[in-house]
Amino acid sequence: MSAVKDISRILPKHLFWDVDPKKLDIQDDSDFIIPRALIATTAETFAKDIQLLEKLYSKIQIVKELQNTKERISNEVCKLVARRYHVKHFLRYP
Numbered sequence: 001m002s003a004v005k006d007i008s009r010i011l012p013k014h015l016f017w018d019v020d021p022k023k024l025d026i027q028d029d030s031d032f033i034i035p036r037a038l039i040a041t042t043a044e045t046f047a048k049d050i051q052l053l054e055k056l057y058s059k060i061q062i063v064k065e066l067q068n069t070k071e072r073i074s075n076e077v078c079k080l081v082a083r084r085y086h087v088k089h090f091l092r093y094p
Contacts, residue, residue: 010055011037026056034062035071038081046080059085066090 008021015036016024024033034057041049053062066073066081067090075091082089 007033007056010052015039030057030061031065031069034065035069035073038066038077039071039073041077041080043076043080046077046084050081050084063087063090066092 006022007024007026008016011021011033013021019032026033034053037053038046038049050062057065063081063085066078069092073092075093078090078092081087
């Protein structure tokens, strides 16, 4: 994990269409950044998308934020994350 100040250098800018990525704090805004980075991922793009996040966050932090987010993360993304990190499957929607 690195001390990146501008997440748009790692994550695609279009994911943060409604905010200035330069104003986001990597640690303080992890509850916003992590779900947003995976909101549009698919099974085909997941490996690439999660690798970008792993440059900024630990697997523990990624899982924790996804388990607690109110963002519209699909159950499929939750399953992909759980499988990648060998944790118990969790779902956003029952």
